[in-house]
Amino acid sequence: MKIPSSIWTLLIGIGLTLTSLWYGQNHGLLPTAASDEAVLVDGLFNTMMTVSAGIFLIVEGVLIYCAVKYRRRAGDNEDGPPIEGNVPLEILWTAIPAIIVIGISVYSFEVYNDIGGFDPHSVHESPIMQESMAMPGAAIAATLNDTPPSTAPNLNQQKSDEAMQDPATAAVRNADQIPQKQDAPGVGIVSPSIGASPENAGKPPGLKINVTGLQYAWIFTYPETGITTGEMHVPIGREVQINMTANDVIHAFWVPEFRLKQDAIPGRQSELRFTPKVEGDYTLICAELCGPYHGAMRTQVVVEKPEAFEKWMQEQLVANNNTLKEAVAVNPANLTPDEFLAPYTKDMGIQPAMLHHIHK
Amino acid sequence: MTQAQLQETANIPVHIPEPGVRKWQDYFSFNTDHKVIGLQYLVTSFIFYCIGGVLADLVRTELRTPEVDFVSPELYNSLFTLHATIMIFLWIVPAGAGFANYLIPLMIGARDMAFPRLNAVAFWMIPPAGLLLVASLVIGDAAEAGWTSYPPLSLVTGQVGEGIWIMSVLLLGTSSILGAINFLVTLLKMRIPSMGFHQMPLFCWAMLATSALVLLSTPVLAAGLILLAFDLLAGTTFFNPTGGGDPVVYQHMFWFYSHPAVYIMILPFFGAISEIIPIHSRKPIFGYKAIAYSSLAISFLGLIVWAHHMFTSGIPGWLRMFFMITTMIIAVPTGIKIFSWLATMWGGKIQFNSPMLFAMGFVGTFVIGGISGVMLAAVPFDIHVHDTYFVVAHLHYVLFGGSVLGIFAAIYHWFPKMTGRMFNETWGKVHFALTIVGLNMTFLPMHKLGLMGMNRRIAQYDPKFTLLNEICTYGSYILAVSTFPFIINAIWSWLYGEKASNNPWKALTLEWMTTSPPEIENFETLPILTTGPYDYGVKHAPANVSPSENPVFRADLDEPYPSIESDIETRI
Ligand code: HEM
Ligand SMILES: [Cu+2]
Ligand SMILES: [Cu+2]
Numbered sequence: 057m058k059i060p061s062s063i064w065t066l067l068i069g070i071g072l073t074l075t076s077l078w079y080g081q082n083h084g085l086l087p088t089a090a091s092d093e094a095v096l097v098d099g100l101f102n103t104m105m106t107v108s109a110g111i112f113l114i115v116e117g118v119l120i121y122c123a124v125k126y127r128r129r130a131g132d133n134e135d136g137p138p139i140e141g142n143v144p145l146e147i148l149w150t151a152i153p154a155i156i157v158i159g160i161s162v163y164s165f166e167v168y169n170d171i172g173g174f175d176p177h178s179v180h181e182s183p184i185m186q187e188s189m190a191m192p193g194a195a196i197a198a199t200l201n202d203t204p205p206s207t208a209p210n211l212n213q214q215k216s217d218e219a220m221q222d223p224a225t226a227a228v229r230n231a232d233q234i235p236q237k238q239d240a241p242g243v244g245i246v247s248p249s250i251g252a253s254p255e256n257a258g259k260p261p262g263l264k265i266n267v268t269g270l271q272y273a274w275i276f277t278y279p280e281t282g283i284t285t286g287e288m289h290v291p292i293g294r295e296v297q298i299n300m301t302a303n304d305v306i307h308a309f310w311v312p313e314f315r316l317k318q319d320a321i322p323g324r325q326s327e328l329r330f331t332p333k334v335e336g337d338y339t340l341i342c343a344e345l346c347g348p349y350h351g352a353m354r355t356q357v358v359v360e361k362p363e364a365f366e367k368w369m370q371e372q373l374v375a376n377n378n379t380l381k382e383a384v385a386v387n388p389a390n391l392t393p394d395e396f397l398a399p400y401t402k403d404m405g406i407q408p409a410m411l412h413h414i415h416k
Numbered sequence: 417m418t419q420a421q422l423q424e425t426a427n428i429p430v431h432i433p434e435p436g437v438r439k440w441q442d443y444f445s446f447n448t449d450h451k452v453i454g455l456q457y458l459v460t461s462f463i464f465y466c467i468g469g470v471l472a473d474l475v476r477t478e479l480r481t482p483e484v485d486f487v488s489p490e491l492y493n494s495l496f497t498l499h500a501t502i503m504i505f506l507w508i509v510p511a512g513a514g515f516a517n518y519l520i521p522l523m524i525g526a527r528d529m530a531f532p533r534l535n536a537v538a539f540w541m542i543p544p545a546g547l548l549l550v551a552s553l554v555i556g557d558a559a560e561a562g563w564t565s566y567p568p569l570s571l572v573t574g575q576v577g578e579g580i581w582i583m584s585v586l587l588l589g590t591s592s593i594l595g596a597i598n599f600l601v602t603l604l605k606m607r608i609p610s611m612g613f614h615q616m617p618l619f620c621w622a623m624l625a626t627s628a629l630v631l632l633s634t635p636v637l638a639a640g641l642i643l644l645a646f647d648l649l650a651g652t653t654f655f656n657p658t659g660g661g662d663p664v665v666y667q668h669m670f671w672f673y674s675h676p677a678v679y680i681m682i683l684p685f686f687g688a689i690s691e692i693i694p695i696h697s698r699k700p701i702f703g704y705k706a707i708a709y710s711s712l713a714i715s716f717l718g719l720i721v722w723a724h725h726m727f728t729s730g731i732p733g734w735l736r737m738f739f740m741i742t743t744m745i746i747a748v749p750t751g752i753k754i755f756s757w758l759a760t761m762w763g764g765k766i767q768f769n770s771p772m773l774f775a776m777g778f779v780g781t782f783v784i785g786g787i788s789g790v791m792l793a794a795v796p797f798d799i800h801v802h803d804t805y806f807v808v809a810h811l812h813y814v815l816f817g818g819s820v821l822g823i824f825a826a827i828y829h830w831f832p833k834m835t836g837r838m839f840n841e842t843w844g845k846v847h848f849a850l851t852i853v854g855l856n857m858t859f860l861p862m863h864k865l866g867l868m869g870m871n872r873r874i875a876q877y878d879p880k881f882t883l884l885n886e887i888c889t890y891g892s893y894i895l896a897v898s899t900f901p902f903i904i905n906a907i908w909s910w911l912y913g914e915k916a917s918n919n920p921w922k923a924l925t926l927e928w929m930t931t932s933p934p935e936i937e938n939f940e941t942l943p944i945l946t947t948g949p950y951d952y953g954v955k956h957a958p959a960n961v962s963p964s965e966n967p968v969f970r971a972d973l974d975e976p977y978p979s980i981e982s983d984i985e986t987r988i
Contacts, residue, residue: 154748168736
C-alpha cells in the first residue's frame with residue numbers, strides 16, 4: 057500500500073516536534089539550579105534547546121536524505137532539473153528564522169528583566185543612561201571619551217568609598233594604587249550586571265558582600281560585620297548583593313550553579329544581585345584569564361540555612377578579631393604580599409609558591 | 417587614487433621577475449603572478465596550520481589529566497595563545513586570501529590582479545610575521561595573555577613575548593588590508609565587459625563582502641594594538657588602570673575588528689561552498705541573488721555586533737539588548753545560505769567525491785556552530801557560558817567545521833586547476849572520514865563541559881571533568897592523524913597524479929575555461945559569457961561537452977584581449 061507523501065510529512069513533523077520537545081526538557085546538560093535566577097535562565101536554555109534540536113534534525117535530516125536519495129547513479133551523465141529559485145519558499149525560510157530569533161530575543165529580554173538586568177532603581181540613580189542615549193555617534197566613540205564634560209558625581213568613586221568604609225575591605229583593596237574610573241557614558245561603570253529583580257527594585261539587598269579579586273584568590277568582606285574570609289557563605293532565600301573590584305588584572309566571578317557571571321575590573325565597581333535557593337557547596341570560579349594559575353583561582357560558595365549562616369558568622373567574628381589584630385600590629389606596608397595575604401589565603405587551597413610566583 | 421594614477425600604476429611593467437612559474441624557485445621569489453601568489457599563500461598558511469595543530473595537540477595533551485603535569489602553566493598559556501593566533505591570523509585568513517588571489521582574476525576573466533606588486537608585498541609580510549611568533553615560542557618567551565591580549569594582563573606578563581605578538585599581528589593586519597584593497601579594485605574594475613555583477617560567481621560576491629569588512633575593521637585593531645604597544649613599551653596608560661586608563665576600551669577596539677574577523681574567516685568559504693555544491697550536484701545554485709546579497713548583509717551586520725563578546729564586562733543593560741538583537745539577526749542571512757545550499761542539492765545528481773563530501777561536511781557541522789551561536793547571543797544564557805568550554809566548542813564548530821572543512825573542500829575542488837593533476841579520491845575520502853570523526857569527538861563533549869562549569873584557558877580543572885576531557889584529547893589525536901593522508905596525497909598527486917583535463921567537473925565558471933594549470937596570463941583571448949555561472953541542466957547549456965567544443969563558452973577571436981590598462985579604462 058502506498059501512503060500519500062503528505063501523510064509522511066505530517067508524521068515526520070510530529071515525530072520531530074515530539075523529539076525536540078522531549079530533548080529540550082531532558083538534555084541533562086546543566087548543573088543544579090541553585091539560585092532564583094538560575095531557574096529562569098534554565099527555562100530560556102531549555103526553550104532554545106527545543107528549537108535548536110528541531111532545526112538540527114531538519115537540516116541534518118535533509119542533508120542525509122539528499123545524500124541517499126539524490127546520489128548520482130553510475131552511468132547517469134545528465135544534469136539535474138534547472139531549478140533556480142522559488143520565491144514563496146525563499147520568503148518562508150527567511151521568515152521562519154526571523155520569527156524564531158525574534159521569539160528568542162523577546163524571551164531573553166523577559167528573563168533578563170526578571171533576573172534584574174534592567175534594575176530600574178540603579179539605572180535611575182545613574183546618569184549613564186540618559187547621557188549616553190543623548191550622545192551622538194557610536195558607543196565606541198563614547199567609550200573613548202574617558203572624562204565626560206559633565207559635573208555629574210563619580211558613582212564609581214562613591215561606590216568605592218562606600219566599600220572602603222569597611223576597614224576589612226579597605227585592607228585588601230589597593231584603591232590608592234588603582235584610581236577609580238570616572239563614569240564614562242555608554243560604558244556603565246558601576247554596572248549592575250544583574251541588579252535587583254523587579255519586585256525587589258529600590259529595596260536594599262538582604263546582605264551585602266564586598267568581593268575583591270586578586271591574582272589567584274577571591275577575598276570576601278562582609279561590611280555589616282567586618283569579617284574577611286576566603287570562602288563565601290550566604291543564607292538561603294536572602295537577596296545578596298556583591299560589590300566587586302579587582303586589584304591587579306581582570307577576573308570574573310562565576311558560580312555555574314547560579315548561572316551568573318560578572319567581570320571584576322581593576323578601577324571599577326561592578327555589582328551582582330542574586331538570591332541563593334538550594335543548600336550546598338558550590339565552586340566559585342574565576343572565568344577570565346588572569347595569569348598562569350588562573351585555573352587554580354577557585355573557592356567555595358556555601359549556601360546554607362539562615363541558622364547555620366548566623367553560626368558561621370559568629371565563628372568568623374571570633375577568628376577574624378585575632379587575624380585583624382595581627383594584621384594591625386605589623387604595618388602592612390612592610391609585609392611582602394605573601395605574608396600579607398597568608399592569613400586570607402591559607403584556607404583557599406592556594407600554595408604560597410603560587411602567590412610568590414605572581415608577585416615576583 | 418585618481419584614475420590617471422591608477423592607469424599609470426597599471427602601465428609600469430610589473431613583471432619582476434618573470435611572472436608565472438618556470439621552475440620551482442619561482443615560488444620562493446617576489447613573483448607577481450596572482451596564481452603563484454595564490455599558491456604561496458595556500459602552502460604557507462597550510463604549514464602554519466600544521467604548527468597550530470601541533471600546539472593544539474600539546475594543549476589537549478595537558479588537558480588529558482586534571483593536574484598540570486605536562487607543561488608548566490606559563491607555557492600552557494603561551495601554547496593556547498599561539499595556537500589561536502596562528503590558526504586565525506596565519507591559517508584561515510591567509511588561506512582565504514590565497515583562494516581569492518588564485519581565483520578572482522580567473523573567475524572574472526582578468527589577466528592578473530589590479531596591483532600585482534602590492535599583491536606580492538602583501539604576501540611577503542606573512543612569513544616574517546609567522547616566523548616572529550614561532551621564534552618567540554622557541555626562545556621560550558611567547559605571549560601568554562590569550563589571543564585577545566586583554567590588558568592589564570597583557571601588560572604584566574612577559575614584555576618580550578607580548579611585544580613580538582603585537583608586532584606580528586600588526587604585520588598580518590597590514591597584509592590583509594593590502595590584500596583587500598587589491599581584491600576590491602580587481603573585482604570592481606577588471607571584470608570582462610560582458611560580466612555584470614549578477615554574472616559574477618558567488619565566490620566573487622563573497623570576497624567583495626569580505627574585503628569591505630577587512631577595510632572597515634582592521635584599522636581599528638591596528639589602532640588598539642598600537643596603543644597597547646605604547647602601554648607596554650613606553651609606559652603610557654591608555655588601558656592601564658594604575659594610571660587611570662580603561663581596560664574595557666581595549667576590549668571595544670579589539671572586538672570591533674575581531675568579531676568581523678570571524679566573518680572574514682567564514683565568508684570566503686561560504687563563497688567556495690556556493691561554487692562547489694551546484695557543480696557536484698549538477699544543478700543551478702538555488703537563489704543566486706539571495707546568496708549574493710546575504711553575504712553583503714552579513715558583512716554589514718558583522719560590524720555592529722562586537723559587544724556580544726563583552727556581555728559580562730559591565731556594559732549597560734540597554735546596550736546588551738542592542739547587541740543581542742543585532743547578533744540574532746545575523747542568523748537570518750546565514751540561514752538563507754544554508755537553506756539555499758540544501759535546496760540546490762535537493763533533486764540533484766550528487767557526486768560523492770572529496771570536494772562534495774567536504775562541502776556537505778561543512779554544511780552539517782557549521783549548522784551546529786551556528787545554532788550554538790544564536791544561543792550565545794541570548795544575554796542571560798551567555799552570562800552563564802561566556803569564557804567556558806561551551807564557547808570553545810562553538811568557535812571550533814564554526815572555525816573548524818566551517819572554515820577548515822571549507823578550505824579542504826576548496827583545495828580538493830580546485831586542485832586539478834591549480835596543479836593540472838587529479839588527486840587520489842580514495843585517500844581524500846579517508847581524510848574526510850577521519851576529520852569528521854575527530855572533529856565531533858574533540859569538540860562535541862566541550863559543550864557539556866562548558867555548561868557544567870569548566871572555564872576556558874585553564875591548565876588544571878575539576879577532576880569530575882576527566883572523562884569528557886579524555887574523549888576530547890583522543891579526538892584531537894585522530895584529527896592530527898587525519899592530516900597525514902591529505903599531506904601525502906597532495907604531494908604525491910601534485911607530482912605523479914593522473915593528468916587533469918581543463919574542466920574535469922564540467923563546470924561553467926570562467927576559471928575552468930582555460931588550461932590546467934592556467935597559462936601565464938590566464939586566457940589566450942578575451943572570454944565572452946554566453947551563459948550564467950551556474951546554468952546546469954539548462955537546455956542551451958549542455959555541460960557535458962568538452963570546453964573547447966562547448967557552445968556556451970566561446971573565445972571571441974576577433975576581439976583582441978585588452979591589456980590591463982585598457983581593461984581598467986573600459987570599466988571606469
Ligand atoms: C587541530 C584541531 C584543534 C584542536 C585539538 C584545538 C584545540 C583547542 C583547545 C583545547 C583550545 C582551548 C584552549 C584553552 O582554553 O585552554 C583551543 C582554543 C582555540 N582554538 Fe583550537 N583547536 C583546533 C583547531 C583550531 C582551528 C582550526 C582554529 C581556527 C581558527 C582554532 C582556533 C582556536 C581559538 C580562536 C581558540 C581560543 C583560544 C583562547 O581561548 O584564547 N582551533 N583550541
Ligand atoms: Cu582570576
Ligand atoms: Cu582567572
